[in-house]
Amino acid sequence: AQSVTQLDSQVPVFEEAPVELRCNYSSSVSVYLFWYVQYPNQGLQLLLKYLSGSTLVKGINGFEAEFNKSQTSFHLRKPSVHISDTAEYFCAVSVTGPSGYSTLTFGKGTMLLVSP
Amino acid sequence: SAVISQKPSRDICQRGTSLTIQCQVDSQVTMMFWYRQQPGQSLTLIATANQGSEATYESGFVIDKFPISRPNLTFSTLTVSNMSPEDSSIYLCSAPLGAGGTGELFFGEGSRLTVL
Numbered sequence: 001a002q003s004v005t006q007l008d009s010q011v012p013v014f015e016e017a018p019v020e021l022r023c024n025y026s027s028s029v030s031v032y033l034f035w036y037v038q039y040p041n042q043g044l045q046l047l048l049k050y051l052s053g054s055t056l057v058k059g060i061n062g063f064e065a066e067f068n069k070s071q072t073s074f075h076l077r078k079p080s081v082h083i084s085d086t087a088e089y090f091c092a093v094s095v096t097g098p099s100g101y102s103t104l105t106f107g108k109g110t111m112l113l114v115s116p
Numbered sequence: 117s118a119v120i121s122q123k124p125s126r127d128i129c130q131r132g133t134s135l136t137i138q139c140q141v142d143s144q145v146t147m148m149f150w151y152r153q154q155p156g157q158s159l160t161l162i163a164t165a166n167q168g169s170e171a172t173y174e175s176g177f178v179i180d181k182f183p184i185s186r187p188n189l190t191f192s193t194l195t196v197s198n199m200s201p202e203d204s205s206i207y208l209c210s211a212p213l214g215a216g217g218t219g220e221l222f223f224g225e226g227s228r229l230t231v232l
Binding site: 032042096102103104107108109 | 147159160221
């Protein structure tokens with residue numbers, strides 16, 4: 001079964017510093033990978049996704065992620081963070097159920113804390 | 117982009133009561149998914165709601181506790197029955213509004229329930 005591991009529960013950084021949020025997945029088949037962001041008291045918003053093609057995918061708000069099949073990783077990066085990037089970030093992998101439909105399995109989340 | 121709206125957005129409930137959460141999608145979708153996010157935790161899939169058939173529940177979730185309705189292709193409800201403080205969570209409705217078969221999901225804003 002597919003699973004997702006987010007290695008850091010919390011990442012504190014200073015404003016304008018670069019950041020990397022780590023995500024590893026386990027799957028024996030081809031996967032689709034996603035990063036979602038959850039701002040305080042809000043729902044989940046899609047940040048970016050890897051479906052196929054280029055292993056470097058760019059998302060909203062200046063974020064990007066690189067799919068590394070050999071390392072089964074999908075780390076999220078941003079070269080310079082803002083205070084407004086403070087949020088919970090979830091990595092997710094697509095899972096196909098016995099009925100053939102696809103849904104998402106989420107990691108435990110990483111809280112990005114940006115301070116001045 | 118498509119919109120998923122939920123109500124109530126938040127509620128405070130008494131132990132032993134039940135609450136129904138409504139989810140409206142502004143386009144027709146075959147599948148709708150209900151997730152639970154317990155305090156400080158990741159998202160866990162409760163069930164899949166397919167129009168015209170019984171919902172499919174994940175391990176650890178049962179219909180008596182979380183009855184789901186799916187009367188048409190744009191609407192679903194989740195009821196949290198006989199609530200206890202352990203049911204205090206954010207309940208999120210989601211649907212695959214993107215390219216079919218990838219697992220990409222769009223989420224509502226969530227319904228934050230506090231059970232006293």
